[in-house]
Amino acid sequence: xxxxxxxxxxxxxxxxxxxxxxxxxxxxxxxxxxxxxxxxxxxxxxxxxxxxxxxxxxxxxxxxxxxxxxxxxxxxxxxxxxxxxxxxxxxxxxxxxxxxxxxxxxxxxxxxxxxxxxxxxxxxxxxxxxxxxxxxxxxxxxxxxxxxxxxxxxxxxxxxxxxxxxxxxxxxxxxxxxxxxxxxxxxxxxxxxxxxxxxxxxxxxxxxxxxxxxxxxxxxxxxxxxxxx
Numbered sequence: 001x002x003x004x005x006x007x008x009x010x011x012x013x014x015x016x017x018x019x020x021x022x023x024x025x026x027x028x029x030x031x032x033x034x035x036x037x038x039x040x041x042x043x044x045x046x047x048x049x050x051x052x053x054x055x056x057x058x059x060x061x062x063x064x065x066x067x068x069x070x071x072x073x074x075x076x077x078x079x080x081x082x083x084x085x086x087x088x089x090x091x092x093x094x095x096x097x098x099x100x101x102x103x104x105x106x107x108x109x110x111x112x113x114x115x116x117x118x119x120x121x122x123x124x125x126x127x128x129x130x131x132x133x134x135x136x137x138x139x140x141x142x143x144x145x146x147x148x149x150x151x152x153x154x155x156x157x158x159x160x161x162x163x164x165x166x167x168x169x170x171x172x173x174x175x176x177x178x179x180x181x182x183x184x185x186x187x188x189x190x191x192x193x194x195x196x197x198x199x200x201x202x203x204x205x206x207x208x209x210x211x212x213x214x215x216x217x218x219x220x221x222x223x224x225x226x227x228x229x
Contacts, residue, residue: 004021004100004107004108005019005020005024005103005104005106006019006020006021006107007019008020008102010023015200020102020104021104021107021109021110022066024092024095024101024102024103024104025110026103028088028091028092028095028104029088030198031091032087032088032091038052039052039053039056040056059087060079060083061153062140063075063079063082063083063086063207064076064079066204066207066208066211067079067082067211069109070208070211070212070215071212071215071219072211072214072215072218078125078211078214081121081210081215082207082210084205085114085117085118085206085207085210086203086204086206087202088114089114089165089199089203089206090167090199090203091092091133092104092105092169092199093105093169093196093198093199093200093202093203094196094199094200096195096196096199097196103168103169103199105165105166105202106169107166108163108166108168109205110166111161111162111163111165111166111169112162112166114161114162114165115158115159115161115162115165115205116158118158118161118210118213119154119158120211121210121214122154122210122213122217123135123213123217124170125214125217125218126138126217126218127216129218130218135179135217138150138217139151157213161206161209161210163219164205164206165202165204165206168198168202169199169202171210204221
């Protein structure tokens with residue numbers, strides 16, 4: 001039994017390997033890019049719209065609504081990053097219904113890469129919103145003593161993002177594989193449906209946590225008001 005798709009090797013030359021994680025990641029990205037191109041090539045602004053455009057607008061509107069609820073006042077600014085994170089993780093979970101497909105998010109290397117994207121995006125959004133000096137000063141709030149603790153929190157929450165997503169996705173795939181070997185066919189089907197729900201929940205949680213971290217990095221301190229005489 002393979003614990004992660006990293007163990008499924010398609011091609012190897014020396015230390016260079018093409019495993020299932022890499023192959024399925026790029027295949028999933030290609031499907032998402034191709035699907036987005038096909039759906040958006042003929043967008044309509046009138047009342048008559050295609051079903052795919054309606055579905056796309058529902059998804060985009062829902063993501064923007066969640067981003068705004070987190071506290072980010074300009075959802076369009078963060079839609080491309082957070083929306084891509086959600087769609088990738090959700091699509092990886094939904095694609096598990098395809099025979100032979102193993103979600104790349106069941107590999108720790110993929111979840112670490114996604115968490116590192118969040119780690120890089122948080123200061124970038126924070127600097128663009130507050131400025132470099134103001135953002136760096138936030139690490140020493142409320143006192144300079146908090147600097148090492150704030151730096152440790154940046155690393156620890158990135159590790160937590162990666163391990164949480166990896167653990168949930170890998171455990172679901174392992175449970176289905178175990179049930180296929182010891183139970184009738186109907187039970188793995190039920191667990192697959194449960195795995196789809198779990199995958200969607202994990203995509204939502206991962207995206208919301210990323211939005212919360214960005215919201216914390218982009219918040220500005222309110223201006224000090226002079227006391228009235």
